[in-house]
Amino acid sequence: MAAADTIGLWSVPIAVLGGAVRVSTPFLFVSLGECITERSGRINLGLEGTLVMGAMCAYATSYLTGSPWLGVLAAGLSGAIMGALHAAICGLPRVNDIAVGIALMLFGTGLAFYLGKPLIEPSAATLPAIELGNWSDIPQLRDALKVNVLFLIGVLLAPALMWALRSTRWGLIVRTAGESADAARAMGYSVNLIRLRATMAGGFLAGIGGSFLSLYYPGSWNEGLSSGQGITAVALVIFARWNPMLCFAASLLFGGAAALGPALQSIGFSQGYQLFNAAPYILTLVIMIITCSPKRTLIGAPAELTITK
Amino acid sequence: MALGRSIGGAAEYVVIPALALVAALIAFGIFVACFGKDPADLYFYMYQGAFGTWFSWQNTLTRAAPLILTALCTALPAQLGMVIIGGEGALLMGALGATAAALLMPGAPPLVVGVAMAAAGMLSGGLWIALAGGLRHYRGVNETISSLLLVYIALAVLNHLVEGPMRDPTSLNKPSTREIGAANMIGSIPGTDVHWGFVFGVVAAVLAYVLIFHTVFGFSARIAGGNVRAAKIVGLSVGKLILITCLLAGAAAGLAGMVEVAAVQGRANANIAVGYGFTGILVSFLARHNPLAIIPVAILLGGINASGGLLQRRLGLPDASVLVLQGMIFVSVLMSETLYGRFRIFKRKEA
Numbered sequence: 194m195a196a197a198d199t200i201g202l203w204s205v206p207i208a209v210l211g212g213a214v215r216v217s218t219p220f221l222f223v224s225l226g227e228c229i230t231e232r233s234g235r236i237n238l239g240l241e242g243t244l245v246m247g248a249m250c251a252y253a254t255s256y257l258t259g260s261p262w263l264g265v266l267a268a269g270l271s272g273a274i275m276g277a278l279h280a281a282i283c284g285l286p287r288v289n290d291i292a293v294g295i296a297l298m299l300f301g302t303g304l305a306f307y308l309g310k311p312l313i314e315p316s317a318a319t320l321p322a323i324e325l326g327n328w329s330d331i332p333q334l335r336d337a338l339k340v341n342v343l344f345l346i347g348v349l350l351a352p353a354l355m356w357a358l359r360s361t362r363w364g365l366i367v368r369t370a371g372e373s374a375d376a377a378r379a380m381g382y383s384v385n386l387i388r389l390r391a392t393m394a395g396g397f398l399a400g401i402g403g404s405f406l407s408l409y410y411p412g413s414w415n416e417g418l419s420s421g422q423g424i425t426a427v428a429l430v431i432f433a434r435w436n437p438m439l440c441f442a443a444s445l446l447f448g449g450a451a452a453l454g455p456a457l458q459s460i461g462f463s464q465g466y467q468l469f470n471a472a473p474y475i476l477t478l479v480i481m482i483i484t485c486s487p488k489r490t491l492i493g494a495p496a497e498l499t500i501t502k
Numbered sequence: 503m504a505l506g507r508s509i510g511g512a513a514e515y516v517v518i519p520a521l522a523l524v525a526a527l528i529a530f531g532i533f534v535a536c537f538g539k540d541p542a543d544l545y546f547y548m549y550q551g552a553f554g555t556w557f558s559w560q561n562t563l564t565r566a567a568p569l570i571l572t573a574l575c576t577a578l579p580a581q582l583g584m585v586i587i588g589g590e591g592a593l594l595m596g597a598l599g600a601t602a603a604a605l606l607m608p609g610a611p612p613l614v615v616g617v618a619m620a621a622a623g624m625l626s627g628g629l630w631i632a633l634a635g636g637l638r639h640y641r642g643v644n645e646t647i648s649s650l651l652l653v654y655i656a657l658a659v660l661n662h663l664v665e666g667p668m669r670d671p672t673s674l675n676k677p678s679t680r681e682i683g684a685a686n687m688i689g690s691i692p693g694t695d696v697h698w699g700f701v702f703g704v705v706a707a708v709l710a711y712v713l714i715f716h717t718v719f720g721f722s723a724r725i726a727g728g729n730v731r732a733a734k735i736v737g738l739s740v741g742k743l744i745l746i747t748c749l750l751a752g753a754a755a756g757l758a759g760m761v762e763v764a765a766v767q768g769r770a771n772a773n774i775a776v777g778y779g780f781t782g783i784l785v786s787f788l789a790r791h792n793p794l795a796i797i798p799v800a801i802l803l804g805g806i807n808a809s810g811g812l813l814q815r816r817l818g819l820p821d822a823s824v825l826v827l828q829g830m831i832f833v834s835v836l837m838s839e840t841l842y843g844r845f846r847i848f849k850r851k852e853a
Contacts, residue, residue: 238646238647278833282833282836282837285837285839285840287839287840288836288840289836289839291585291646292585292787292836293833293836295585295587295646295783295832296787296829296833296835297829297833299780299783299784299825299829299832300826300828300829302825302829303822303824303825303826303828303829304822304825304826306822306825307820307822307823307826310822420654420657421650421651421653421654424650424651425651427647428644428647428651431644464666465662467661467662467665467666468658468659468662470658470661471654471655471657471658471659474651474652474654474655474658477651478637478643478648478651478655481637481641481643481644481647481648482637482641485641485642485643485644486641486642487639487640487641488642
């Protein structure tokens with residue numbers, strides 16, 4: 194408490210910075226995953242369910258095997274399976290991808306709560322942190338700069354994905370399916386197969402985002418673990434204009450917003466901190482209000498996407 | 503002619519969702535069998551807990567009441583081609599509005615308080631969803647995402663108010679508002695334990711049906727839902743249609759919140775947020791957004807909810823098993839969309 198007095202109110206921006214790094218990771222992974230899926234012309238609103246399933250699978254695997262990294266892998270695989278389910282159902286004629294996403298959101302959370310019942314009590318091995326703040330002697334700053342490996346992977350993944358979507362054959366095929374299903378078909382590709390792979394890849398990343406929740410921060414499994422991070426990340430992709438680097442920037446912004454409530458609470462600002470917990474959602478709405486327009490279609494939007502039609 | 507066509511197609515709209523429901527029940531039976539439970543026991547206890555006794559029937563109807571109202575919150579905007587999934591948020595705001603109204607008028611006659619609670623609840627919920635509708639029409643913000651974000655914002659507002667400004671200082675373990683008072687509770691339908699909220703729900707569903715299928719307003723809304731450009735060409739004010747429809751939709755869910763306060767909880771606290779709004783989405787989709795079909799479907803889903811307790815006690819299934827089954831039903835119903843028009847028996851002979 195003494196150290197908090199010496200730096201006074203500076204502890205708030207430092208905690209927000211730390212929060213931006215810590216809380217942004219699930220946003221980052223879900224939004225990068227959704228970015229791949231939406232670039233292929235389909236929207237998966239079910240990533241909220243995927244996130245919770247990923248968190249549960251990661252915790253269970255880490256508890257049973259003692260290896261948190263196997264947990265991360267299991268979370269990714271569970272996400273890929275959820276993605277495959279979404280893509281398979283959407284591949285049927287006349288089935289709406291938004292409705293399927295809502296259904297899988299409910300199914301995924303229900304299934305995770307069901308299977309995760311026995312996991313609320315025991316504690317599993319969690320992911321290690323890398324201390325990047327050892328040069329500083331302010332404990333708050335050192336705390337804020339404790340970085341998880343998954344965050345670093347996410348930071349590298351964003352430009353890699355940007356490059357892959359722009360410059361590789363694979364990225365071109367995904368974007369073609371997203372801009373014009375007919376064009377992709379004319380080139381001899383199966384649009385359903387491309388979207389199946391893109392949705393599975395998106396689900397894999399979203400599942401890993403979930404593993405961060407249960408294995409690092411907050412670092413335990415309970416039913417209130419995710420409160421809309423999945424759906425916020427889906428909205429985030431829209432105003433990040435389907436650009437992975439902007440997804441990264443937006444995730445940091447959101448992490449900071451989500452850390453505002455706890456940061457204010459820690460300096461004794463207890464009045465109305467519940468309202469600050471709504472900050473990420475209000476921020477999402479406000480940014481969507483500013484960036485959307487009823488008159489023009491969004492710049493950078495894949496033309497096949499139902500949500501912008 | 504319209505009547506003949508609707509009867510011709512009606513069989514398809516009953517049989518296919520029913521098949522989807524049966525498929526989901528079978529899948530759920532297999533699911534619990536994987537955990538070493540006997541599916542036969544599962545179906546027996548589900549039936550017992552939902553419709554087996556007069557007691558379970560009453561439990562089922564009590565749970566169906568908020569489901570009818572929250573399902574309308576998805577079904578009405580669906581006529582305009584909008585997918586609103588924020589019924590839970592409107593329910594929470596309705597509960598808060600109704601509670602605030604009751605607490606602001608101590609000493610007023612119960613009937614006045616009841617009317618004020620219903621009005622405040624419907625207005626709070628209505629404005630909440632109208633916000634999502636307005637953002638969609640005037641700013642192009644996707645209504646599915648914004649309505650869901652509004653659920654989380656409503657939850658934060660509820661937590662803030664019951665832990666702060668509206669908190670009853672004597673509620674220590676579970677922060678709550680003050681009680682609205684026993685005199686202001688709406689009672690049960692005579693001879694039953696089912697509260698009047700069920701009647702509110704049925705009346706609201708019938709009114710919604712009349713509005714959509716037997717008024718010019720509903721006809722205009724369905725035109726706009728089919729083709730916005732055509733609606734504009736014939737001079738319909740699409741913005742007004744969207745705002746009024748969303749206001750009514752939110753009002754229905756807000757009324758569900760009022761009913762939960764005035765008939766069940768007696769005060770507003772976190773117990774209000776048990777997911778009726780989310781189950782309502784499923785009810786609306788299963789009923790194909792038809793307000794009259796919502797009534798039996800809500801009773802069915804209310805029954806599944808009601809049987810959860812028995813499944814927990816007798817079979818040792820976790821309380822989330824109801825959520826798993828709901829998810830399976832939802833997935834199954836959406837998959838069945840692809841079956842329409844594929845069965846020859848439903849096709850009417852060409853005259």
